[in-house]
Amino acid sequence: xxxxxxxxxxxxxxxxxxxxxxxxxxxxxxxxxxxxxxxxxxxxxxxxxxxxxxxxxxxxxxxxxxxxxxxxxxxxxxxxxxxxxxxxxxxxxxxxxxxxxxxxxxxxxxxxxxxxxxxxxxxxxxxxxxxxxxxxxxxxxxxxxxxxxxxxxxxxxxxxxxxxxxxxxxxxxxx
Amino acid sequence: xxxxxxxxxxxxxxxxxxxxxxxxxxxxxxxxxxxxxxxxxxxxxxxxxxxxxxxxxxxxxxxxxxxxxxxxxxxxxxxxxxxxxxxxxxxxxxxxxxxxxxxxxxxxxxxxxxxxxxxxxxxxxxxxxxxxxxxxxxxxxxxxxxxxxxxxxxxxxxxxxxxxxxxxxxxxxxx
Numbered sequence: 001x002x003x004x005x006x007x008x009x010x011x012x013x014x015x016x017x018x019x020x021x022x023x024x025x026x027x028x029x030x031x032x033x034x035x036x037x038x039x040x041x042x043x044x045x046x047x048x049x050x051x052x053x054x055x056x057x058x059x060x061x062x063x064x065x066x067x068x069x070x071x072x073x074x075x076x077x078x079x080x081x082x083x084x085x086x087x088x089x090x091x092x093x094x095x096x097x098x099x100x101x102x103x104x105x106x107x108x109x110x111x112x113x114x115x116x117x118x119x120x121x122x123x124x125x126x127x128x129x130x131x132x133x134x135x136x137x138x139x140x141x142x143x144x145x146x147x148x149x150x151x152x153x154x155x156x157x158x159x160x161x162x163x164x165x166x167x168x169x170x171x172x173x174x175x
Numbered sequence: 176x177x178x179x180x181x182x183x184x185x186x187x188x189x190x191x192x193x194x195x196x197x198x199x200x201x202x203x204x205x206x207x208x209x210x211x212x213x214x215x216x217x218x219x220x221x222x223x224x225x226x227x228x229x230x231x232x233x234x235x236x237x238x239x240x241x242x243x244x245x246x247x248x249x250x251x252x253x254x255x256x257x258x259x260x261x262x263x264x265x266x267x268x269x270x271x272x273x274x275x276x277x278x279x280x281x282x283x284x285x286x287x288x289x290x291x292x293x294x295x296x297x298x299x300x301x302x303x304x305x306x307x308x309x310x311x312x313x314x315x316x317x318x319x320x321x322x323x324x325x326x327x328x329x330x331x332x333x334x335x336x337x338x339x340x341x342x343x344x345x346x347x348x349x350x
Contacts, residue, residue: 003183005176005199005208010183018303020263021248024180033180036213037247039286072212073196077279077348078286088195099344102274104252111214111253128193169274169344173252 006031037109040150041081042069043117044158045094050135051155052119054089056147057131064147067114067154068092070129082115090133091125094118098167100158103150105174112150116158116167149174181206212284215325216256217244218292219333220269225310226330227294229264231322232306239322242289242329243267245304257290265308266300269293273342275333278325280349287325291333291342324349 001024004011009028016023016032024033044067045052053065068089072081079096086094097116104111126133136142138159146152150172157170176199179186184203191198191207199208219242220227228240243264247256254271261269272291279286301308311317313334321327325347332345 001180003178003180005178005180005186008178008183008185011180034246035249037249038211039214071209072286074210074212074284075281077281078277079346079348080279099274099277102253104255106250106252109249111247171254173254 001033001035004029004031005033035109037104037111039072039078039081040069040110040112041072041078041085041115042067042112042154043082043086043094043096043115044100044154045086045090045092045117045119046158046162047119047122047135050137051141051158052090052092052124052133052135053141054127054130055132055134056129057126058129061147063131063145065142065145066147066151069112069114078113079115082113082117086117087127089127089130091127092119092123092133095120099169100161100167101150101154101170101172103153103172103174105150107175112148112154114150114154176208176210179204179206180208210284212279212286214247214253214256215244215285215287216247216253216260216290217242217287217329218257218261218269218271218290219275219329220261220265220267220292220294221333222294222297222310225312226316226333227265227267227299227308227310228316229301229305230307230309231304232301233304236322238306238320240317240320241322241326244287244289253288254290257288257292261292262302264302264305266302267294267298267308270295274344275336275342276325276329276345276347278328278347278349280325282350287323289325289329
């Protein structure tokens with residue numbers, strides 16, 4: 001951030017009174033512009049034992065496979081965001097279950113939150129951000145072509161838990 | 176947002192190609208400025224059966240009681256944010272436990288996430304953002320003077336679960 005979003009003046013990075021961190025601060029209007037982590041909400045989607053994955057049509061990691069997931073928007077709930085992303089990327093209407101994983105990704109300033117989800121009918125397709133969408137048997141999951149470490153983590157935990165018949169919440173911190 | 180944080184030109188609200196929502200878009204440099212919900216991370220802190228609460232020294236809700244909680248910052252984990260806020264507001268070093276509650280607060284564009292936490296020793300004090308910090312017996316919790324609905328929800332669920340000897344994760348959506 002170089003300019004004040006409120007008045008257009010240049011900003012300076014300084015520690016406001018009572019704060020402990022440098023913030024983009026406007027010397028003209030006094031506005032302080034905070035930057036905070038963003039939430040990526042998504043689902044591990046299951047239908048008849050198979051897992052629904054989307055091959056990304058957009059960067060980053062174009063061509064790689066991902067669970068349906070994306071940035072939570074203002075005006076929606078966390079679960080609403082996960083369901084909307086699944087609708088947009090996989091043209092699928094899912095039933096959300098328990099929370100599966102919370103992954104703090106420090107280098108991107110993101111928190112990835114995945115829910116378990118059920119696709120009642122095998123109705124899905126490629127949304128605008130997907131090259132293709134496919135149901136995978138567990139043995140066919142393209143582990144080496146998954147887009148993000150949070151995908152690998154969520155899928156591994158989901159499958160382990162499914163075998164064990166439990167639904168705990170898992171955490172992972174990535175530098 | 177009225178001005179582009181990247182180049183200082185005025186922004187226009189329009190739907191970028193492939194998007195579904197209006198974004199602050201710069202006609203000069205092309206930058207798209209996304210606004211997303213922010214995470215408030217905090218704890219329900221317990222010591223010897225009592226609950227640690229902070230009376231807010233800052234707006235909003237100055238003078239009201241809250242669980243230690245605040246905005247997650249870039250470069251930290253979700254649990255790190257909850258522990259840091261407790262350190263800053265209550266001068267207390269807690270041991271975080273299970274996740275207790277996720278509250279999507281639509282009108283403020285926030286997601287409040289609370290963890291169960293244990294204060295091993297009764298060492299605490301008033302940080303810069305607190306007027307006072309106090310351990311409350313369950314019967315003495317100032318329900319009518321709690322700052323936010325997410326405080327009420329988290330404390331109610333925490334106490335119910337404690338009586339029942341369980342630690343589930345709870346969700347609440349607030350318009």
